[in-house]
Amino acid sequence: MPQVHVLGPDELRAAHVLFAASIHRDTVTDADWDAASRSYSPGRTVGVADGGALIGTATSFPTRTAVPGGAALDTSAVTRVGVRADRTRRGVLSAMMRAQLDEAVGRGEPLASLRASEARIYGRFGYGVASRGRHVSVNGRGAGWRREPAGEVRLVLGADIEPTLTALHDALALRRPGGITRREAWWRWQVAQPVEKHEHLIAAVHTGPDGDDGFALAVPLSEGTFAHRALKVNDLHAADDDATAALWAFLTGIDLVDRVDGWLRPVDEPLELLLADPRDCSVTGGEDETWLRLVDVPVALAARTWGDGPPVLVGVHDRLLPANDGVYRIGGGTAERADSPPELECDVDALAMAYLGDRAPSLLAATGWWRVHDATAPARADALFATDRLPWCGTYF
Numbered sequence: 001m002p003q004v005h006v007l008g009p010d011e012l013r014a015a016h017v018l019f020a021a022s023i024h025r026d027t028v029t030d031a032d033w034d035a036a037s038r039s040y041s042p043g044r045t046v047g048v049a050d051g052g053a054l055i056g057t058a059t060s061f062p063t064r065t066a067v068p069g070g071a072a073l074d075t076s077a078v079t080r081v082g083v084r085a086d087r088t089r090r091g092v093l094s095a096m097m098r099a100q101l102d103e104a105v106g107r108g109e110p111l112a113s114l115r116a117s118e119a120r121i122y123g124r125f126g127y128g129v130a131s132r133g134r135h136v137s138v139n140g141r142g143a144g145w146r147r148e149p150a151g152e153v154r155l156v157l158g159a160d161i162e163p164t165l166t167a168l169h170d171a172l173a174l175r176r177p178g179g180i181t182r183r184e185a186w187w188r189w190q191v192a193q194p195v196e197k198h199e200h201l202i203a204a205v206h207t208g209p210d211g212d213d214g215f216a217l218a219v220p221l222s223e224g225t226f227a228h229r230a231l232k233v234n235d236l237h238a239a240d241d242d243a244t245a246a247l248w249a250f251l252t253g254i255d256l257v258d259r260v261d262g263w264l265r266p267v268d269e270p271l272e273l274l275l276a277d278p279r280d281c282s283v284t285g286g287e288d289e290t291w292l293r294l295v296d297v298p299v300a301l302a303a304r305t306w307g308d309g310p311p312v313l314v315g316v317h318d319r320l321l322p323a324n325d326g327v328y329r330i331g332g333g334t335a336e337r338a339d340s341p342p343e344l345e346c347d348v349d350a351l352a353m354a355y356l357g358d359r360a361p362s363l364l365a366a367t368g369w370w371r372v373h374d375a376t377a378p379a380r381a382d383a384l385f386a387t388d389r390l391p392w393c394g395t396y397f
């Protein structure tokens with residue numbers, strides 16, 4: 001079994017370079033390392049060494065994830081995972097994943113979360129797809145909206161962008177299951193550095209009847225000529241569909257813009273229903289977004305709210321963290337351990353797929369992710385796990 005150690009500050013640059021190489025990115029310059037080094041949370045980067053050189057690394061940073069009902073749970077956000085190309089498939093990642101989970105347990109973080117380079121990697125470590133997104137492309141010139149966008153949209157410029165958007169994001173993102181808090185490093189990459197480099201950022205804020213209730217951050221794509229630009233929405237959070245519609249209408253209405261692309265937008269963002277011609281929005285793709293790991297199943301289940309209806313008994317299996325094994329009785333607004341045979345059973349990755357409300361238990365049962373011992377249980381579980389809106393995060397890391 002590869003030996004995992006927590007990296008000291010003097011090993012972080014090697015870890016950064018190793019991860020960059022693993023995803024086929026360039027090595028880091030001295031100037032870029034100065035900024036990148038500050039994005040590592042102290043004591044949260046692990047590595048495996050061989051022959052005096054680092055051959056595997058993974059890091060995490062602390063965040064909070066909103067769960068159904070509005071609670072926000074401490075979460076280990078796992079990122080920058082890489083193994084040197086000549087040392088893969090020898091258990092290096094497996095050892096680092098185990099070490100990271102043990103650390104999350106030790107820190108009392110009930111959840112871990114990541115974004116996966118490939119969908120085949122993380123299920124074996126108990127991570128399941130808990131939110132998804134779709135890629136969209138909306139016509140610029142000529143796209144009409146079914147009703148006049150409500151409220152006002154204003155541009156925010158330069159040094160005002162980061163504080164304005166940070167405050168709005170924190171107020172908006174945790175309203176929806178799957179939303180996470182952002183760290184300062186995220187805003188540095190997305191806003192502060194581009195502003196310092198005088199890059200063109202379009203930061204728009206929507207004001208509704210109760211004040212500022214949405215924002216969008218877009219950048220021009222390099223394709224096209226100045227008179228035929230495409231924009232890419234890097235960030236768009238809004239309190240309701242009116243604010244969402246107004247922000248999209250603003251972006252698509254900017255002069256010289258032929259098209260506005262959105263990446264990993266919420267699956268239920270109702271653009272086709274808001275546009276006068278639904279074909280002005282094309283869905284160009286879709287992907288998993290949040291890979292969620294319930295590190296402490298009893299705490300995670302107790303933290304979310306549940307729908308109405310008769311209770312259900314769910315048996316959970318967790319190969320890596322057996323303290324989570326057991327049967328949970330969900331119902332009456334709570335979830336508690338029970339000493340009864342399960343009516344449904346699942347592994348901890350498949351529990352994550354239903355936990356935030358992304359997938360209905362009956363669908364997970366029908367597709368073999370959950371096992372059914374009582375034919376009436378999936379419908380009961382559906383009512384309990386159901387949420388008003390699909391989960392979505394909107395922060396890629």
Ligand SMILES: CC(=O)SCCNC(=O)CCNC(=O)[C@H](O)C(C)(C)COP(=O)(O)OP(=O)(O)OC[C@H]1O[C@@H](n2cnc3c(N)ncnc32)[C@H](O)[C@@H]1OP(=O)(O)O
Pocket residue numbers: 022023078079080081082083084087088089090091092093094095114115116117118120121124
């Ligand atoms: C959260 C993020 O940072 S996402 C970015 C992840 N990094 C990358 O994609 C960079 C390129 N890839 C890599 O660095 C490595 O291949 C990693 C990190 C994906 C895997 O590291 P490894 O040390 O090879 O994994 P390890 O040997 O522990 O494999 C564990 C199991 O997962 C399987 N596995 C690992 N990676 C893959 C993969 N890419 N595709 C399919 N199966 C995989 C292995 O076959 C093994 O299966 P087994 O338990 O049945 O034998």
